[in-house]
Amino acid sequence: MDASNIIITVGRQLGSGGKEIAALLAQRLAYKMYDQELLNLAAKESGLCERLFERNDEQKAFSKSFFRYHLPFIGGENEMFQNELSQDKLFKFQSEVIVKAAETDNCIFVGRCADYILRESPKLISLFITANIEDRIQRVMQRRQCDEKTAGSIVREGDESRAAYYDFYTGKTWGHASSYHLCVNSSVLGISATADFLGQYIQAKYSKLCGE
Template identity: 50%
Template sequence: MEKFVINIGRQLGSGGKSVGEAIARRLGIRVYDKELINFAAEQSGLCPEIFEKADEKEARSLFATLFGYLRLPFAGEDAGCTNVLSSEALFKIQSDVIRDLAARESCVFVGRCADYILREHPHAVNIFVTAPDADRIARLRDRCGCSEEEARALMERGDARRRDYYNYYSSRTWGVASTYHLTVDSSVLGIEGTADFILDFAARKLDMKF
């Protein structure tokens, strides 16, 4: 079977990560989300904290970017954790990790502009998972143990951060149906049912049997 990738964009609280995990479990492949931070850190020799601070956040100002490049040549041995490194440089490192993984194995990527980074991949399926605000707030409250107001604020901030990150690096529009092969509401079928639905769609698109 040809190597393939399923890229999942998602609204915060939509269950997109859980859907990705269910898909990976059914196919016996790996799902990559936060793990990409550690892989990028290992490949670059930088500490994970740098990537965590830049994770799915829009690029810093031009001043911060230039400041990071100017400081880097004069840093000491612990520079990996103390330097200001441009968000664009961190995105480039993480992009290389994503391309390398996609070239070596079939897998599921959650977020991180993977659909854009792998836009030339011959066997990629790009999905966006959404859900009504009420369902997302309920999921966030259950996950975080917070109030409805706190969950709504968390949801709005998370969506804004992901939208700004995706739009900045991809020059596409986050969450718009035309950006993806399939946009699906996880509240209709639930996590497992949504995973089944996406797998059926992916099998048809890729002309593969899973």
């Protein structure tokens, strides 16, 4: 891994605004941001269908048992092959893509255990974004156009899935302060001001590399 690259990872509770904060950080620091596109990159690198990565994206229920899929080769002409894939293998493919992306430039990664995968990077800053439950539910209601009860269920289930995924693969505790360099409640300052605060934190830590 290129030791000169600054790597920012952003874990986030569902509805916390973590993705929006990561996008603002990427824009203000001129860093490359990776989120959903990691699934597409993993599919291209592995030759597997992107929907497999989407189906298992930060999801729980990891038994290490194998499940069988009929999958098309990328670039093949109506060719099909039968392959046994475990969720561990999908995680391995995605991890390889994350490591490869981190070698290219200063990057911000959203979720997907990137803080653990890139833990050997000498210039890693791992962040976690939380928010008050009321704000999270309101944000999900607006995004999903649903009622408060439904939004509450989405928030709880999303947190459970992300926690199970993270805890299983990292051996750490999702959302716990000891698992990250810095945890921030976005309800305190709001989305934009939280991004400003985190940008100042990053620049203070790596001022020379950020051009200061």
